[in-house]
Amino acid sequence: MIQRKSQREIELMHEAGKLVAKIHKEIAKFIKPGISTLEIDEFAEDFMKENGAIPAQKGYQGYKFATCASINDEICHGFPRKDKLKDGDVVKIDFVVDLNGALADSAWTHPVGKVSDEAQQLMKVTKESLYKGIEAAQAGNRVGDIGAAIEQYVEKYGYGIVRDFTGHGIGPKIHEEPNIPHFGRPNSGQRLKEGLVITIEPMINTGIWPSQMDDNGWTARTVDGSLSCQYEHTVAITKDGPLILTEQDDIN
Ligand code: MF3
Ligand code: CO
Numbered sequence: 051m052i053q054r055k056s057q058r059e060i061e062l063m064h065e066a067g068k069l070v071a072k073i074h075k076e077i078a079k080f081i082k083p084g085i086s087t088l089e090i091d092e093f094a095e096d097f098m099k100e101n102g103a104i105p106a107q108k109g110y111q112g113y114k115f116a117t118c119a120s121i122n123d124e125i126c127h128g129f130p131r132k133d134k135l136k137d138g139d140v141v142k143i144d145f146v147v148d149l150n151g152a153l154a155d156s157a158w159t160h161p162v163g164k165v166s167d168e169a170q171q172l173m174k175v176t177k178e179s180l181y182k183g184i185e186a187a188q189a190g191n192r193v194g195d196i197g198a199a200i201e202q203y204v205e206k207y208g209y210g211i212v213r214d215f216t217g218h219g220i221g222p223k224i225h226e227e228p229n230i231p232h233f234g235r236p237n238s239g240q241r242l243k244e245g246l247v248i249t250i251e252p253m254i255n256t257g258i259w260p261s262q263m264d265d266n267g268w269t270a271r272t273v274d275g276s277l278s279c280q281y282e283h284t285v286a287i288t289k290d291g292p293l294i295l296t297e298q299d300d301i302n
Pocket of ligand 1: 107108110111113118127144145146155156224249251
């Protein structure tokens with residue numbers, strides 16, 4: 051069943067989203083070579099708690115951390131760890147906040163020190179592809195329009211769009227229907243309706259798209275060792291167009 055939200059529910063999710071955005075901006079300020087993803091995780095969890103929020107990922111299907119931290123060829127669901135980040139790494143930090151029962155989910159790619167031109171271009175294209183997908187998230191459009199917009203934009207760079215993980219409906223649980231693939235055909239799939247809240251979270255590889263699962267049963271990485279980037283927003287479909295609940299530019 052696809053859950054549609056009231057304006058009040060969307061407002062509450064927006065409050066959660068603003069906290070998510072704030073945490074990403076804070077992380078961007080202190081991330082540098084020598085910092086560990088476990089330190090980032092602890093910072094994020096503390097920040098949530100100080101602001102009356104709960105780290106929604108902790109305990110979700112047995113996941114143990116407040117954040118996922120995926121480095122370089124890790125696509126998603128990397129575990130925060132003690133190892134120090136190195137100059138030139140790219141790290142994807144992904145987390146869900148529960149504020150007063152309302153959820154918001156966003157992943158962001160953070161460069162560590164000076165990253166390669168290849169990494170910079172992948173980051174730029176992946177972020178732009180997210181916004182192309184969001185533009186297509188209009189009431190009356192279909193789920194496939196989002197994926198098609200992303201695919202059409204990314205295609206010309208020859209990058210691989212990960213197919214094993216998708217965006218998703220969100221609230222009251224982290225993962226709700228519908229799935230939102232980041233590739234697809236225009237005018238296909240379910241109709242997008244006002245009140246639907248979804249995540250759009252393209253994972254894009256410099257190499258081929260298939261992923262392999264680590265022995266930990268969680269972490270996905272590229273099969274060819276190529277670099278992977280991800281940007282994710284939680285987006286509400288409203289009569290006035292897509293409303294980005296986790297937008298970082300709207301807040302201090
Ligand atoms: N934010 C992640 C996603 O969109 C949530 C991962 S579930 C967890 O898929 F358990 F790994 F946290
Ligand atoms: Co998500």
